[in-house]
Amino acid sequence: MESSHRRGAMRGYLYVLPALAVYVVFAVLPALHTAYLSLFDWDGVTLGSWVGLDNYREVFRNPVLLRSLVNALALVVFFSFVPILTGLLTTALLSRYRRPGMGVYRLLFMLPQIVPLVAVGVTWRWLYGDDGLVNEALRAVGLDGITRAWLGDFDTALIAVGLVGTWVLSGLCTMLFLSGVHKVDPSLYEAARLDGAGPVREFVSVTLPQLRGELAIALTVTMVAALASFDIVYVTTNGGPGEQTTVPGLLVYRLAFSDGDVGLASALGVVLSCLILGLVYVVNRLSRSET
Amino acid sequence: MKAVNDLKATTDVTTGAVESVTTGVTTKTTVNRASRAERWSGYALLTVMAIAVVVPFLSVFLASLRPAGEPVTGLAWPVEWNLANYRRAWTVAGFSDLIRSSLVVALGVVPASLVLATLAGYALGTMRLPGGNAVAAFFIAGLTIPVELIVVPLYFDLRAVGLTNTYLGVILVEIALFMPFSVFWMRTHFRATPPSLVEAARIDGASSGTILLRVLLPLARPSLMTLGVLVFMWSWNQFLLVLVLIQDATLRTAPAGLGFFVGQNNTDVPTLAAGTVIVMLPIMIVYLLFQRSFVTGLLQGAMKG
Numbered sequence: 001m002e003s004s005h006r007r008g009a010m011r012g013y014l015y016v017l018p019a020l021a022v023y024v025v026f027a028v029l030p031a032l033h034t035a036y037l038s039l040f041d042w043d044g045v046t047l048g049s050w051v052g053l054d055n056y057r058e059v060f061r062n063p064v065l066l067r068s069l070v071n072a073l074a075l076v077v078f079f080s081f082v083p084i085l086t087g088l089l090t091t092a093l094l095s096r097y098r099r100p101g102m103g104v105y106r107l108l109f110m111l112p113q114i115v116p117l118v119a120v121g122v123t124w125r126w127l128y129g130d131d132g133l134v135n136e137a138l139r140a141v142g143l144d145g146i147t148r149a150w151l152g153d154f155d156t157a158l159i160a161v162g163l164v165g166t167w168v169l170s171g172l173c174t175m176l177f178l179s180g181v182h183k184v185d186p187s188l189y190e191a192a193r194l195d196g197a198g199p200v201r202e203f204v205s206v207t208l209p210q211l212r213g214e215l216a217i218a219l220t221v222t223m224v225a226a227l228a229s230f231d232i233v234y235v236t237t238n239g240g241p242g243e244q245t246t247v248p249g250l251l252v253y254r255l256a257f258s259d260g261d262v263g264l265a266s267a268l269g270v271v272l273s274c275l276i277l278g279l280v281y282v283v284n285r286l287s288r289s290e291t
Numbered sequence: 292m293k294a295v296n297d298l299k300a301t302t303d304v305t306t307g308a309v310e311s312v313t314t315g316v317t318t319k320t321t322v323n324r325a326s327r328a329e330r331w332s333g334y335a336l337l338t339v340m341a342i343a344v345v346v347p348f349l350s351v352f353l354a355s356l357r358p359a360g361e362p363v364t365g366l367a368w369p370v371e372w373n374l375a376n377y378r379r380a381w382t383v384a385g386f387s388d389l390i391r392s393s394l395v396v397a398l399g400v401v402p403a404s405l406v407l408a409t410l411a412g413y414a415l416g417t418m419r420l421p422g423g424n425a426v427a428a429f430f431i432a433g434l435t436i437p438v439e440l441i442v443v444p445l446y447f448d449l450r451a452v453g454l455t456n457t458y459l460g461v462i463l464v465e466i467a468l469f470m471p472f473s474v475f476w477m478r479t480h481f482r483a484t485p486p487s488l489v490e491a492a493r494i495d496g497a498s499s500g501t502i503l504l505r506v507l508l509p510l511a512r513p514s515l516m517t518l519g520v521l522v523f524m525w526s527w528n529q530f531l532l533v534l535v536l537i538q539d540a541t542l543r544t545a546p547a548g549l550g551f552f553v554g555q556n557n558t559d560v561p562t563l564a565a566g567t568v569i570v571m572l573p574i575m576i577v578y579l580l581f582q583r584s585f586v587t588g589l590l591q592g593a594m595k596g
Contacts, residue, residue, distance in 0.1 A: 009421050011499065015414035016426060019407040019474055026445075026467030027433055033444035044447065090340070093333030107582065108341045110589060111348070114578050115571045116528040118546040122553050122567050123351045126560060133350050133366060171344060172589065174337075179590050220435075228437035231530045231546070235553055249439045249531065256443045257535065265443050273440040280435050 031273075038266035044256070048263065055267035065268060068246045069275070071158060072227045075247065078162025079169055079226035084218050086166075087173030091211070092203045095181045102178070109171025117168070121235035124164045125151060128236075151237050157244045164232050169225060173218045180214035181207060216287030220280050227276050248272040348571075355564035376565035384562060386569045388541050389548035392458070393527055393573070396544055399462035400526040401519055404473050407466065408518065409511070412477025413503050417489055427478060433471035438531045441468075446535050456539045464532060469522050476592065480514040481507065517588040520581045527574050545570040 038055050042048030059065050112120060127133045128150040135147040150160040184207065192202045230249030233239065239246035239254075248268055256265035349366070355376050356369040380386045414420060415427050445464060446455065454460030484507060492502045533547040543551065549570050553563065578585055 008418075012414045012418040012420045012423075015410040015499075016420075019411035019430075019470055020426070022407060022463065022467050023430065023433065023470040023474075026464045027436060027441055027470065030441035030445045030448065031436060033448065034440055037444055086340070090333060090336050093336060094330070105337050105341055106586060108344050110586060111344060111575075111578070113589060114524055114574055114585065116530065116546040116549070116574070118528075118530050118550050119567050119571045120347075122549060122563065123347050125553070126354070126564075127347055127350065133346070136366075167343065167347070170340065174340070175586075176590060224435055224437070228439060230439070231550075234530075235550055249437070252439045252443065253531065253535070257446070262443060262447075269437075269439045269443060273437060276435055276437060 034266045034269050037262055038270050040263045042262045043260035044262045045260070051263065055263045056271065058264055059267050059271050064243050064246065065248075065251060065264075067243050068248045068251050068268075069271070071245060072229070072247050072272075072275075074158060075162050075165060075226040075229060076223055078159070079165035079229070080219055080222035082166045083170040083173040083222060084215070086170045087175075087177045087218065088208075088211075090174050091177040091181055092199070092207065094178065095184075095203065095207050106175055109175050111171070112168045113172050117231035118235055120164065120168060121232040124160075124167075124232075125236045128160055152241055154241055154244055157237055157241060161233055161236055161245050164236065165226060165229070168232075169222050173222070176214045176218050177211055180211045184210045212287055216283050219283045223279055223283070224276055227272065227279070351564050351567055354560055355568050357561045357564075359559060359561045376561045377569065380562050380565040380569055384552060384566060385540070386545075386548065386566050389543060389545045390569065390573065392542055392548075393544040393546075395458050396461050396465070396533075397523050397526045399458065400465045400469070401522050403462070403466050404469055404522045405515055405519055407470065408473035408477045409503075409508070409515070411474045412479075412481050413507065415474070416478040416481030417484070417486070417507075418499070427474075430471045430474045434475070436468070436471070438468065438529075442531060442535050445532075449536060455536050456542060458542065461529075461533055461536050461544075464536070465526050465529060468532070469525055472592070473518055473522065476518050477511075477514065480511060484510060513584075516581065517584040517592070520577060520584045521588045521592060523577060524574060524585075545573075 037048075039050060039052060040048035041051045041054070059069075129135075130149050134150060138144070138147050148156065150156050188206050188210075189202065192206050197205065228249060229247050230253070233245055233247050233250055234253075237245040239250050249272070252265045252269050252272070254265075255261045255268065346366075353366060353369060356373050357376075358373060359376055359379065411430075415423050420426070441464075449455045449460045449464075454463070488506055489502055492506050497505070527544075528546060529544070530546045530550060533544045534550065537543050537547065540548075540551070549566055552566055
């Protein structure tokens with residue numbers, strides 16, 4: 001009996017094995033290999049030398065690397081906070097009603113989410129250009145004074161890149177919240193209304209608490225998109241002007257494959273991943289502890 | 292009133308979407324005049340957002356119809372529908388190669404991901420394996436792994452075994468990269484199937500393989516379809532990985548090729564725009580065909596992830 005049980009378990013693991021093998025060999029081991037490489041000074045060609053935690057010290061001391069981490073955090077504002085606020089506002093305005101015609105909006109709102117970010121970046125790079133649509137629109141309303149090459153300007157480049165993220169992620173957040181509100185028991189609204197709650201009060205005390213799960217998810221997805229961003233930045237500014245829009249992903253690529261500093265690139269990759277894991281953990285902890 | 296609400300609540304739970312016949316009734320009874328403005332401002336905001344989504348796509352499409360080499364400004368309706376840019380992008384600029392590479396990679400990644408995830412999800416979701424929860428947690432731990440964490444050693448390791456500059460190398464890594472979500476998704480699906488189904492088949496003497504093939508798989512079609520379109524999308528859009536693992540221009544996938552093309556030709560806007568449309572079109576078509584799966588996948592997938 002005991003042995004047949006064990007044989008059943010062994011057979012069960014045969015089903016798991018192929019997936020586990022591919023996952024371990026091509027994702028988990030490379031991740032561990034990165035951690036290992038981060039302890040060496042290696043140019044990718046000659047023999048590397050052990051430097052302990054020096055690369056990590058360098059990540060937090062080198063102004064360019066530090067700048068990239070700060071930029072990534074700044075992008076969180078545009079990739080996470082703005083889309084989530086947009087989504088909440090739309091949801092607040094629509095939460096109390098059945099919403100005919102949502103199908104078309106849903107179809108459109110998901111669109112930026114499904115096309116390659118490289119294509120999105122190429123499109124915006126052109127929209128932001130000297131004669132691009134953004135400047136055309138500003139000229140059309142008489143704001144000639146503020147037109148500029150948005151991605152090439154030291155003051156506006158990071159904001160311009162961030163707004164591309166806002167454009168990509170606002171629709172997803174809106175749809176997430178609207179579909180979450182859909183599941184709220186209508187009698188809760190009924191009760192709130194009988195108690196004389198206005199729209200604002202109703203949103204804060206009925207809708208918002210019910211959306212806690214969706215909020216946590218929206219935050220997680222968008223923060224990962226911001227911190228691990230690469231595609232959009234690579235094609236719009238490639239980090240410039242100066243280091244105004246440099247992000248960690250860009251530096252990992254550049255350090256490892258152009259500058260021949262594989263150890264430092266690996267250390268930055270590890271720091272970035274820890275930052276992502278840490279934030280995701282905090283968000284999930286907060287969303288759970290309050291229930 | 293209460294009956295209507297209850298009915299509505301149940302339809303919402305069961306269909307999980309879209310409006311039903313009862314909606315007209317509730318709207319009439321609950322909406323008061325004062326909040327009509329609120330509703331219209333909601334729709335107005337939605338419409339503004341919809342326009343903001345459409346305009347960039349529209350402008351890139353219109354630019355792709357302009358005569359090549361001409362500077363393009365703003366939004367301009369084309370004088371004539373000129374497809375020459377598409378022809379040039381497809382042949383001279385090599386976008387046909389890019390699309391072919393992308394299709395090869397996606398067609399390698401999607402079936403393999405579905406098969407591996409189904410097998411693993413089945414075992415982890417329906418069998419009581421010793422340590423099964425730990426294995427599931429091990430997969431889930433990989434959900435937020437960014438490509439940046441694995442791409443550097445992958446280049447050196449895969450080069451050592453001759454897998455850089457090959458479709459196979461990219462395919463294997465992408466399968467691994469999407470595996471946490473795939474396994475998680477299928478495990479969630481199989482856990483939700485009634486245990487009595489499996490139990491009954493087992494009493495009839497069916498082996499675990501037969502149960503999966505004959506009993507569970509036919510029921511798993513919607514979940515598999517959703518997973519399939521998501522994996523296809525992630526594979527089609529993957530950029531950094533391909534940029535690093537493939538240097539040979541003829542083997543690059545569509546986004547990687549577009550990224551390179553942009554670096555070299557930033558003055559010929561019409562051809563670039565045509566190339567951008569070519570890269571976006573296949574995934575847009577898949578999106579239109581499998582809309583439902585996409586929306587469930589993106590919303591629920593995010594929910595469960």
